[in-house]
Amino acid sequence: xxxxxxxxDAPETVIxxxxxxxxxxxxxxxxxxxxxxxxxxxxxxLGPNGSGKTTTxxxxxxxxxxxxxxxxxxxxxxxxxxxxxxxRVGYMTQKFSLYQDLSIRENLEFxxxxxxxxxxxGRASAAIERLGLKGREQQLAGELSGGWKQxxxxxxxxxxxxxxxxxxxxxxxxxPKARRDFWNEIxxxxxxxxxxxxxxxxxxxxxxxxxxxYIAYGxxxxxxxxxxxxxSTGLVTWTVSGAGVHRLQAELENEPGVDMIAPFxxxxxxxxxxxxxxxxxxxxxxxRSDLKWQEGEATLEDAFIDxxxxxxxxxx
Numbered sequence: 001x002x003x004x005x006x007x008x009d010a011p012e013t014v015i016x017x018x019x020x021x022x023x024x025x026x027x028x029x030x031x032x033x034x035x036x037x038x039x040x041x042x043x044x045x046l047g048p049n050g051s052g053k054t055t056t057x058x059x060x061x062x063x064x065x066x067x068x069x070x071x072x073x074x075x076x077x078x079x080x081x082x083x084x085x086x087x088r089v090g091y092m093t094q095k096f097s098l099y100q101d102l103s104i105r106e107n108l109e110f111x112x113x114x115x116x117x118x119x120x121x122g123r124a125s126a127a128i129e130r131l132g133l134k135g136r137e138q139q140l141a142g143e144l145s146g147g148w149k150q151x152x153x154x155x156x157x158x159x160x161x162x163x164x165x166x167x168x169x170x171x172x173x174x175x176p177k178a179r180r181d182f183w184n185e186i187x188x189x190x191x192x193x194x195x196x197x198x199x200x201x202x203x204x205x206x207x208x209x210x211x212x213x214y215i216a217y218g219x220x221x222x223x224x225x226x227x228x229x230x231x232s233t234g235l236v237t238w239t240v241s242g243a244g245v246h247r248l249q250a251e252l253e254n255e256p257g258v259d260m261i262a263p264f265x266x267x268x269x270x271x272x273x274x275x276x277x278x279x280x281x282x283x284x285x286x287x288r289s290d291l292k293w294q295e296g297e298a299t300l301e302d303a304f305i306d307x308x309x310x311x312x313x314x315x316x
Contacts, residue, residue, distance in 0.1 A: 012039045014164050014195045015060060017071030017078065022055050022064065029055045030066070031218035037164075037197050037211075042190050044209030045199040046304070052218040053199040054094070057166050060197070061089045074163050090157030094169045096149045100142030104133055104152055107141055108159060115160040127155040131185065147178025154182070158189065165189070167198040171205065183208055203301050214304060216311045226300055233306050234273040235260060235298040238282060241267035244290040257281035260306040269302055 015037035022030040030052040037043040047053050058064040060073050062082025070077070076084045098107045108127050112120035128137050131151045136144075141152060150170060157165060167186075171179045183205065190196055190210075198209070206212050206226065213223035222229045240248065245268055252270060253261050257277030261270050272278030286293050 013037070014039050014075075015043075015071070015073050015197065017060065017073075018069055020056065020059055020066045020069035020071070022052075022059060022066050029218050030059070033069075033215065033218075033220045034071075035213050035220060035223060037195055039195050040190055040193045041210040042186060042196045042198065042208070044206045044212040045197055045215065046201070046206055046212060047199075047215040048201075048308070051215045053215055054168055056215070057091075057168055057197065057199065060085075061091050061166055062086045063091075088163045090160070090162035090165045092153050092157045092165070092167045092170050094172060096141075096153060098141050098152060098156060101140060103138050103140055104128065104144075105137040107152060108155055111156045111159050117160060123159055127159055131155045132181075145178075146174045147181070150174055150178060150182055154185065158194075163195065165194060165196045165198075167196065169199055169201070171200065171202065179205070203299075203304075206300060214307055216308055219311065221307045221311055222303070230298050230300055230303045233298060233303045235271040235302055235306060236273070236275045236278055237269055237271040237296050237298045237302055238278075239264075239267050239269055239294050239296050240285075240291055242288075242291040244288065248285065248291065252281065252285070255281040260302060260309060262302070262305050264301075269299070271298060271302055271306065 013036050015035065018034045020030055020033045021028065033052070033056055045053050045057070055064065059066050059078065062078065062085040065079065070079060072078065073085045074088050078085065099110070102110065105124055105128065108124035109120045112123045117123050128134055131154060133151060133155065136148065141149065144152065171182055174182070186196055186198070200206060211223065211225055212229060214221050214229065222232055224232070245266070249261055249263065249268055252258050257272045257274055258270060258281050259272045261268060270282060272281070282293070285291060
């Protein structure tokens with residue numbers, strides 16, 4: 001079998017890792033993380049800055065060796081076959097990593113030659129066409145806006161036709177239209193059979209993933225479909241609005257039965273896992289004429305805020 005070939009029995013699960021742990025000095029950055037990603041699916045990886053997302057991604061693609069744990073990526077052992085994994089993975093880092101003083105075409109042709117691809121110019125032209133870069137191919141990469149740099153970086157990642165894309169905060173600092181265009185392309189790639197693991201801070205992006213995993217302080221707190229993650233919190237949620245809402249958070253946040261309270265625009269989401277205890281906590285406030293209460297459904301953001309509140313910050 002060549003270094004770039006997939007195992008004959010390449011699995012439908014392209015990432016399957018168990019109990020990954022990584023320390024830097026005395027800090028445990030990733031703590032007992034197990035996860036899986038299915039072929040042709042977009043798997044969202046969410047969590048606050050410093051939560052361990054980037055470290056986990058680097059262990060998956062063979063750039064870092066875990067202190068403990070094991071598993072496979074694309075059917076290859078992450079501990080002993082990291083070279084083979086790296087040849088089959090497209091990894092897009094947070095920071096733009098192509099050459100600023102080369103044009104779009106020059107960057108793509110350079111990447112094609114690094115990978116030893118036949119017809120480097122033709123492969124670059126195909127990437128330029130697919131990602132809507134036609135007409136800009138002679139523009140220097142350093143002169144591009146954030147959204148166009150993002151497209152160029154994605155083009156470089158998919159040029160060698162990887163089996164898996166690992167995207168680390170790819171839309172940070174990019175305008176909403178560029179984000180939408182990027183996600184449309186990611187879904188098109190997944191529809192063609194490409195598997196994607198993407199880390200993001202944005203709730204609307206998380207909701208566009210087939211499955212999500214949430215990590216905080218190095219621990220994986222929840223994973224599954226969006227509906228499954230929301231349901232796992234068991235939250236009953238009320239939305240309250242009105243002139244007196246800005247004072248309500250301080251009055252309610254320590255009440256028994258209120259497990260999560262957070263502002264959303266001009267309203268508050270008030271939630272709890274025990275419906276009776278929550279109702280008892282908010283009952284006195286539901287009689288106030290300056291407040292309007294409406295029972296609703298927990299959102300993904302409600303779920304993440306609740307998960308964060310219940311997790312232990314082991315970085316402190």
